[in-house]
Amino acid sequence: MEGENGGTPAPAPGATPEGPSGAAAAPAPAAARRRRKGGKKRQEAVVTIPRGKPKSGRVWKDPGKKRFSHMIQDKALRSSWARKMKERQERKLVRDLARQLEEAKQREKEEKKRRREENLKRRLENERKAEIVQVIRNPLKLKRARKKQLRRVEKRDTLALLQKTPVRRSTATE
Numbered sequence: 001m002e003g004e005n006g007g008t009p010a011p012a013p014g015a016t017p018e019g020p021s022g023a024a025a026a027p028a029p030a031a032a033r034r035r036r037k038g039g040k041k042r043q044e045a046v047v048t049i050p051r052g053k054p055k056s057g058r059v060w061k062d063p064g065k066k067r068f069s070h071m072i073q074d075k076a077l078r079s080s081w082a083r084k085m086k087e088r089q090e091r092k093l094v095r096d097l098a099r100q101l102e103e104a105k106q107r108e109k110e111e112k113k114r115r116r117e118e119n120l121k122r123r124l125e126n127e128r129k130a131e132i133v134q135v136i137r138n139p140l141k142l143k144r145a146r147k148k149q150l151r152r153v154e155k156r157d158t159l160a161l162l163q164k165t166p167v168r169r170s171t172a173t174e
Contacts, residue, residue: 051063133156136153
């Protein structure tokens with residue numbers, strides 16, 4: 001027998017041998033019918049009205065475009081409460097981290113600005129201390145000065161300088 005040796009299987013007892021008439025081909029159309037039922041969808045005939053040339057001349061424009069707000073949005077698949085809470089917690093952590101980074105950057109910026117202002121103030125004070133000051137009591141000297149000299153003259157509050165000069169007290173009042 002050929003079925004025992006691994007060749008073509010032997011016919012089962014009581015089964016009719018397949019012939020050229022196609023007696024065994026009867027179950028195949030039923031299987032095809034089942035496949036056709038679920039696999040093939042009915043196509044609806046959409047009648048398209050031919051459109052003429054638009055007045056603007058822009059033939060490449062698609063007239064059937066809708067706004068984004070008119071598009072039908074699918075509902076997202078529902079997630080479990082625990083997963084939702086976990087995602088919310090993660091979003092909160094990310095927001096907190098971003099806020100902390102922003103605050104750190106802002107603090108650094110403010111610190112830099114404060115240091116810069118302090119340095120400018122200190123430099124100005126040092127320049128003022130290092131200046132050679134000559135108080136001009138006679139305004140006629142300014143009238144006689146040349147333009148080049150007048151450009152170098154700066155006005156200052158001389159009250160502090162005048163107070164630094166020692167006041168001479170007469171000793172006769174003793």
